[in-house]
Amino acid sequence: MSQFSLLTKRRFAPFFWTQALGAFNDNAFRNAMVMLVAFQMALPDAQVSLYTNLAPALFILPYFLFSATAGQIAEKFEKTRLIRYVKLFEIAAMVVAAIGFFTHHISLLLVVLFLMGMHSTMFGPIKYSILPQALERDELVGGNALVEMGTQLAMLVGMIVGNSLMLIAGYGTLAASLTTIAIAVTGYLVSRSIPAAPATAPQLKFNWNPLSETWRVLKLTHEDRAIFNAVLGISWFWFFGTVMIAQLPNYTRHVLGGDGSVNTLALTLFSIGTGVGSLLCERLSGKRVEIGLVPIGAFGLTVFAVDLFFAHPAVTAGATLGWTAFLAVPGAWRVALDLTMIGAFAGFYVVPLFAFVQSRAPRERLSRIIAGNNIVNALLICIASGFGIGLTAFGLSVPTIFLITGLINIAVAVYIFTLVPEFMMRFITWILVHSLYRVRVDGLKNVPDEGAALVVCNHVSFMDPLILMASVRRPMRFVMYYKIFNIPVLNFVFRTAKAIPIAGRNEDPAQLARAFELIDEALAAGEVVCIFPEGGLTKDGGIATFRPGVDQILARRPVPVVPLALRGMWGSIFSRRDSAMHRSRLPRRFWSKVELVGGSPLKASDANAAVLEARVSELRGDRA
Structure with a gap:
């Protein structure tokens, strides 16, 4: 579904247009005021310079004075009602601005500029904190993108309109006044269609001291x-x-x-x-x-x-x-x-x-x-x-x-x-995965947004953890064979993602025991842990028998289990389909089309190695 479909949803569209109209009015008023002062009042250059440099400072000052208070208000009270109050405040400010335009009262216009700074200060915490309440997790990027696009274009159009209206011979002040008031009223009317957004911290103890x-x-x-x-x-x-x-x-x-x-x-x-x-x-x-x-x-x-x-x-x-x-x-x-x-x-x-x-x-x-x-x-x-x-x-x-x-x-x-190495880790992951594969995902909403969970998946290539990391919305702790963990470059990614290296019982019993301890600690802390229960990469494209380690994990820490399956990875780059001789050259499927699909979570009491192996096999189907 395209992000533009959000513009047809009541949970997003009224808010989008409300914030866009506010951004338009901020810039229309400011540019109309600058045009009035700079081109219509015949003031000395020094005075014009003073006012035009003072204007940005007055607009930004409320951010220092009132942002902390605005954050508390947005947390403690229902957000939709707050938006309506903010829009009523904007209407009052634009009426005062109209008086300033007609009387050419610069001090009054500077007061309005300060008030519009207050308007933006109060709206900011609401604007960005209401989105996670209104949107699904996979809509958050698209919603933010639309808001950023709408804000930029509204600001641009506001600048142009503010300049143009004030330059209308004989009617500039009237045109600018009527337009900004009309936009403010429209913004209020649109805001009345925004669905309720409950307070996120209604018991918050309010602190009236802006400094502290x-x-x-x-x-x-x-x-x-x-x-x-x-x-x-x-x-x-x-x-x-x-x-x-x-x-x-x-x-x-x-x-x-x-x-x-x-x-x-x-x-x-x-x-x-x-x-x-x-x-x-x-x-x-x-x-x-x-x-x-x-x-x-x-x-x-x-x-x-x-x-x-x-x-x-x-x-x-x-x-x-x-x-x-x-x-x-x-x-x-x-x-x-x-x-x-x-x-x-x-x-x-x-x-x-x-x-x-x-x-x-x-x-x-x-x-x-x-x-x-x-x-x-x-x-x-x-x-x-x-x-x-x-x-x-x-x-x-x-x-x-x-x-x-x-x-x-x-x-x-x-x-x-x-x-924050996480930024570079995500960058490397994104580049590698999108350079080597075309990934389609389905059913990944089954990975819970909160709380502990164990994710199990078939293991086809050395890149499997990166594909899961790039596809699943929630950060996961991967349990992986220590030799894969130590691959140069990827080691930085795995260490930054707090992956857990594991070794076979005959290779390093101490590291094996330590891995199980770290898995249990992560699950106890409410994290998601991903394991590849086959214990190694598939050698023939099939799914090998799931080892009993998954049963040991669940016996110690009973958490929900989410089965995932990779499709189409066999024969892709870094899988073992090619012989040792062929692996020295470019693999036959460089930009492979692969899929990652998720199944319904299982209770710990219903899950064991055999059941999970069957579920993953069913999810993978015939496409190895």
Whole structure:
């Protein structure tokens, strides 16, 4: 089922349109205000500069002041009702904005800008914590992708509309006022169709002190190392995007020789690229939370940001070109491609990170963790603004700033991926599996989302654990033959995934005993453990007799058992179908079409080696 089908579901569509309309209004109002101040009020340049630089600071300030409070509110109360209150607040803010537009009262408009910052601050924790309540686990990536696409396009359209309305001769203030109020009212009406989303922590003790609560929220966000580093990755995305977008006006004017329409074109390409990249995440990840895409996104951001430094359109000095004339200039399409691909890889980068935080964080803490994420985001946005201003003050050109930002991006990415090897482990797994196989999955929802479980599967190739790791949504602890565990490169993946090496009784009795202890500890901790009960790779494509180790595990720790079966792996790369002589050359089936299917869970009391062998054989069928 396509992710676009979510737009027809009541549990998602009203929320999607509500958040998109809010993003539109934020940007329509801000750009209308800038156009009013910069072009219609005949203010001195110094005063215009003051207001235009003050505006972003006022919008971002509420994130520091109220994010922690917003996280508590989103956790403690029913979210749909909160959304409606937030939209009513937006209507009131837009009415005040209309008064400011008509009276040309700049201070009042700056107050409204602060209020819209509050609107976004309150909506943020609700926006990302409501998705796991509304969507199935395999819809989370697609839902986040649609939200990211909708937000980017709504922001872009809002910018264009805000600019255009205020420039209507004689009626600009009226048009801007009526439009922003109408959009706010529409957002409220649409929000009334959002289904109820119960409070996730109704017993939460509310802390009214924003300073102490901010500190507590940041500590909460920091508790899980993987989540915190995902938050750092998201915040770095905002740093990178802030630096790049802030340079676009000067870049289009001084480097591309374009007018305002070229700046709009650049923003459009970036937004479209982000939307497309976000939507591709679901297809590339197989509808699962795949953080292996994050390193790909980071690499792409650097490649195309650096290429902007080397891209030099053949523009005559002092030229002021419209967007159509610019595209006719030699080298212009290279710039257009760079901007679009930066957006696309930004989608690859940020969508899996948001989905990762949503899937990994406990439901009763997610809103507060999102609030902590917003605080760190706001801090990085402010640092990005200072970074861009500082480099400009040192006399660096815009292309040079792009180059520096792209190179720093790689350093930051390597730092984050080093702190959390899981990112690189997932990246290696994703690359290997999708390079060597075409995998179709079915029935994997039988692996429980919570609680301990034992997964059993037939064993056909050295790549079996990686295929399961790349396909099953929930992290699993694999029990594998120690010689496979020690294969170079794959050893990093297996160690990072906390795989459990095992040896035969005659090879190393101590390691065998230790493996059973680790299996029991993992199951006792509520983890999923996957074993290959045949004890080795199949030598003829059939399923060998399941060894009694599975009975020993269940006797000690009775947990549900989920049978899985690999189909089509026999004869694929790294299976044993080829003779020893043939294995020295490229295997006959390099990009094999394989399947992984799951069966219904069995109670421990109903499961034993013979029963599970029969179930796996039935699932595999005739396709070895």
